[in-house]
Amino acid sequence: MCGINGIVSKKIEDKESMVKSMNHRLSHRGPDDEGIWQEEAVALGQKRLSIIDLSAAGHQPMVSACGRYVLVFNGEVYNFRELRHKFDYPWQSHTDSEVILAAWEKMGPECVKQFNGMFAFAIWDREEQNLAIVRDRMGIKPLYWSLNDNGLFFSSEVRALLASGSVSKNLDEDSVVDFLRYQTVQTPKTILKEVQMLLPGTILNYNLKNNQVSFDTFWSSFDKVKTHNPGSYEEVKQKVRNLFFESVERRLVADVPFGAFLSGGIDSSAVVGAMAKVSNNRIDTFNITFSEDEFSEAPYARYIAEMHKTNHHEIHLKPDDFLHLLPDALSAMDHPSGDGPNTWVVSKMTKEAGITMALSGLGGDEVFGGYAIFNRMAALEKRKALWKLPLFLRQMAGRSLTALKPGVASTKVKRLLEMKDYSFEEAFAISRQALMDPQLEGMLNRKELPVHNPVEWLKKQHLQKEGDVLSRVSVAELTTYMQNVLLRDSDQMSMAQALEVRVPFLDHELVEYVLSLPDDIKRPVTPKKLLVDSMPDLLPDYIVNRPKMGFVFPWRDWLKGEMHNYADERIRSIAQRDMFNEKGVLDIWSRFLKGDASVTFSRVWPLVVLEEWVSGLGE
Template sequence: MCGIAGIVGEKSNKKILTKMLASQNHRGPDNTGIYGDNEVMLGHNRLSIIDLTKNANQPFTDVNKRYYLTFNGEIYNYLELRSELNYCFKTDSDTEVLLAAYLKWGKDCLHKLNGMFSFAIWDSEKKKLFAARDRFGVKPFYYCLYEKDFYFSSEIKALFETGIIKKPNKKVWANYFSYGSYGLPHETFWKDIHQLSAGHYIEYEKNNLKISKWYFFEEEIRKYSTQNLSYQESKEKYTKLLKDSIKLRFRADVSIGFNISGGVDSSTLLALINNEKSTKNIKAFTFYCDNKEYDELPWVEEMISHTNNPLEKVLLKSNDVKKLSAKISDLQDEPYGGIPTVAYANIFKKARNLNTIVLLDGQGMDEQWAGYDYYLSNNNTNTIQGVVNSPFKKNVLTKEFLKYADKPTYPKPFSDDLLNKQYRDLFYTKIPRALRFNDRISMAFSTELREPFLDYRLVEFAFSQPLEYKIKNNVQKKMIRDIASEYLSNSISYAPKRPLQTPQREWLQNELFDFVLNKLKTLKDSEYSSWFNFSEIEKELKLYKECELDSSFHIWQWLNLSLLINK
């Protein structure tokens, strides 16, 4: 897990690249590397995970010094790929395996990779850049074209070191406030700053930028249509894949731990880890807010009592939010998901302090096994779990600003409505935003986060299963719960989903209300004030303070912008 950056063009400049790398140094403090010539500058912030020697530092080149690679992520099946490649390896790293795979198979190597990645390879002979992003976009890739040069990086803040002016993308911001959208897969909240969509690659040559899709999820799903496996056969196959996914993600030359909540997903992960692996020194991490209505500690401690893993409990207090929310905002560069994200960030800080460099979590199970409550209804608009009414307050936006709003629509490649909802959440809404939130907060503390449940083999297989394998008698994630029940008590494996992890609603209404008022004053005095009708905001605040606690999302939206405008 690292940071990458680069400049392609006649104005490629080491000084600028150095500033770009410095801005995202938290992603990889173990080594900073630079390669450059008259037409390209490639940079790398290294967090050493596999092959800790300096021989695996990047940018990495082949023996002929024609190709130069800067790579962020992990290729989990690098040992299997290594055995396929007739290549004289000089390191034990997955980085060298990735480059060797590209030399042998070209861009077709992408289909052989099981991992999370964004990388760029410079062909110094053809003067051509090839860059790619993994299937679900676990690892980020941002880019911009500025004064005829092509810039790319792992974080948006690095691109603002190039001289490009920071201006809001008003359409994305208007959609965020109006519909809760965080942008389409290629968009960001900032004008002229783009991201490479998940499952796509870039070819840049002679000032010509070409973007192509390489991962066709819909086609992969159709391959499963003739399997017709029984429930038991599907359960056995999925369990085997799941165990293999976890095994692959334990490949590291540094200490590994995992994050756990009281839900069935992370508890299943914990159970399978301890079923396959010695539990000695494998730490579990969880956060809590010292509030019995929200904390999941009773379920976590029940689970841990069976496995005896060392448990690190990380407390977030309301007073911590003021300082931490600003720091996380600076690291995210864009709006993020509220106080739960702040609480989750504390886990990575604690893990780093304890020298646990790699953490696993249970992200991705709800999307592949239809775990959200709105999957049970025909309501296709409100995708915020646990909220009854619309959380969006368009009435506080001025008519002029609302003109920029354009309600996002998403592809519906399947004939089944449930599958289309799952597809939307995997590639357009839930997963992209969660992966972005989690990448930034893990890298903020120089730790690596791995998501075993987002192994593409698991996602494809689960997604393709019949409806009754996912939801039966209104029990969601039916198969994963049945798998979990073989390792866990029924109180955990069949527990209902608990969407509210922190007392965000109550804190914003009480302990943090003055903080909210102060930040809204900052917003009112800013250049963004023309977006809002502040008399309407005051009405909404009064209503929220007195009684209306169905959702705090609109309050957090205003905070998000106020925290970002001074950055």
Template structure:
């Protein structure tokens, strides 16, 4: 796990001393070593977190023996030893970087189809003066780039791009990203809050030569859905168990101490159980405990750890500890990011880093095996009676208590075309499309560009479609973003066994009847888990990794509302209509409509982002 950055320019607008600044901005991602390369066109920077082959020989940039190719790379390719043996690659190190570079130099971008791992790669052909960026299939590792049609730069995080004076002069606030953020809590699969700064989509490779760039897909999740799903329970369970065992074993390869995040839920418990089964000693496991019992799953994690016999560490954190990190979210994520569970994720990452350098997490299980309540809502909204009368029913429910108001907003979807994003948006408490139109001073109807129904090899049920929507957006742009930035803030590598591409492709092939059975979500995954851990340890309602943000915004964090949502501040930036903001704040603070807290939080994040990034430009 590392940080990478660099540039490509024929005009000489980027300076080598700026390359040093880019690397320094990513020091938290790689505190163990740094390295730089530059010629008349290209600059490459690397910050290393040593995980495999701790020697200096494995530092980057790394070159082929003939010096024609060089690479900076963030991530891990777990099957590198298999590839080394298959292609009989002569090596000087025991790192995966050397294998990746050799295969890219000899096979080109198509070599990525053979990589099993998480990766963000910058590969430069020095002879042809061609630079290629490559991002892993699921987008586990981040990769941003700047492109204004003339000059190009890239980095693991936006903060490194902003070290380039040319970039700062040629970027501004991106209105398109704003509207997607208000609707779903993140800025989309390619857009960021900065014009001319983009995300490289997952499973893609970008190549630049002279002044032309080309982006191609080397892996497309849409093409992995098969015409006929697997319906045989015994076949599916055996296959899934074998795939998870293989994935976890791959991800236990490490030359540094490691452990797992353990919340006591289905996914983290399964990953932990398989990991403990595959090592000789006691696995280190980590969880945090909140004083507020409603948000505290530490007892459940402790029971799982006791059963598995792990070396378990539990840290009791206070509200004051968590609130301090709320102020850091914009710095860590570089742009507005609404998922407040980033705060406990940062806390458990900090805890784990005090003992290990690498962890395994359970992310991905809910999306692959239908763990969310949104999938139930997708089915409910198919009721013909509800479809016909949803408008009056919604109106009536909005006259009720806070919970009924929230349900009323959820069932009032604007159209079939936008139903999946609406379900997600309202389940999370964000703004509906109509609310965004009313709220913004400058509204563009076509700014929310989310693919909501998918052209794939078989017809997807409404629940399957909702889950596939989450795989394409929520998983990639929210959850994986959260874990990467939160863990790398503390120089901690986090690996994601359930998102091994073999498991992803298998899960897409499994019939939904094996994912939800007798109202039990994640049925198949649970049956695999119960081979390792007794089912009675999980007989409780699902509860996410969350914090009492709505309470904090009414108490300790209420000052953020007054600082950033006051009339002067709203008028200063001209993004929101002042009277609409005032109405929403009054609903939350004076009329006890607690369910709008995430809308309040989103506006605070946008206003604070503008204050800290664009005030000097206005």
């Protein structure tokens, strides 16, 4: 696990010092080693966090045995040992990095289809004068890039690109709207005009000879939503179990101490249970507990820890503790997000306990239908005929509902009823929206809002009609909320502590199989029924039937209490920025403080985060 950087430019003379500045900005990602390789128009840099083969033989940038290719790599290729046996290569290390080089030398870009893992890497072809930048299938590892008159720049983090001094800090105002709608910016865009994020499962090629960028897609979850006859339910359960255990076992390959995040929910309990069964070592588990009992998951996590005899660590957090840590957590946020400090805190405590790699239950909800949106979207699909009614009747029904039962849910139903025609993509986007468009219109100084980014993205993938509805919802979740909120937060907040996080539920073989299953097998009549049925020995009733929480902080109470002054200062500051309407922003804040049911904490917290992040650009 590392941080990588690079520049390809004929115009910039001192690229080496520029990459050194970019490397310095990534010091937290790779405290174990640093490398820079420079030749004519190209400079590549890397900061290394040693996980596999801790020796100096893993130093990067790494040059292939033939001398033609130069690699910088962030991530892990879990099946590198079996791939190693496929290639006749003069090995100099036991790293997965060298396996990537060997595979590329023998097979070219086609080799990426054989990699099982999470990765973002760049390979410079000295002969063809071509830079290939590659991102893993699920988008677990980030890769940002920018192309301007000076050349092409890439990095693991946005702020490292800015450290080059050649990439603009100008905000993309449409992306700011996207952020306020969804608490993130949807790939490939970012919050900055000049910076893009490489799409998952994609290779970017930049050829210096013709100064052109092109893209090749080697994997897409949209292509996997094709149902087939999987056999009996017993056979399906066994297949799911086998794939999951194989995924967990792959992710235990490491030459450093490792552990797991344990919330005591279904997903993290399954991961810890599988780890305990396939590992010969006692597992270290980590759980955050709160003074507020309604938010504490300690009893559930403790139950699983005792069940599997783990070395369990409870991190007890008081509001004052969190308020003390919050500035550091937000300063670690490379790209603004409505979530993230929770991962920063648990990562900090995990790293301080001597752990360098941890497994997470991230992805279980998206793959196995754990969110309420799965049932909601299935219900909407069954009621599509409702949108054949005259629009004015649906508008009347929506107004009546919000008047009788004000709140976030009623507001979203009203917006759904106002759709001209039923659209899976638009219904999904509305269901996932935080601040609704009428609220945003009152907060922003602009005549009209941009189109919904996720709607347009999903439409381009032809998701409307292909596959059963639950698999379509899974793909929509995986390609929006999962990639652009959860995975981005997991990476930036854990790597701020030099902690590698691995996610077994996002093994592409497991994801492909579950996406191909028909709805009647996956329908979540009980929480993640297929997953639970596949692992009854790991998931007792006490865990399965508990209230769903995850790593949730008591934000509502904190923002009205101990954190009020902190949030108030930042919201009043962002309200005065040119693109915002001060009166509208302060009205939203006031309504939250007064307990307006339509303005929950997730509608105001992104404003705090955005102001903190934007103000930090001047540093």
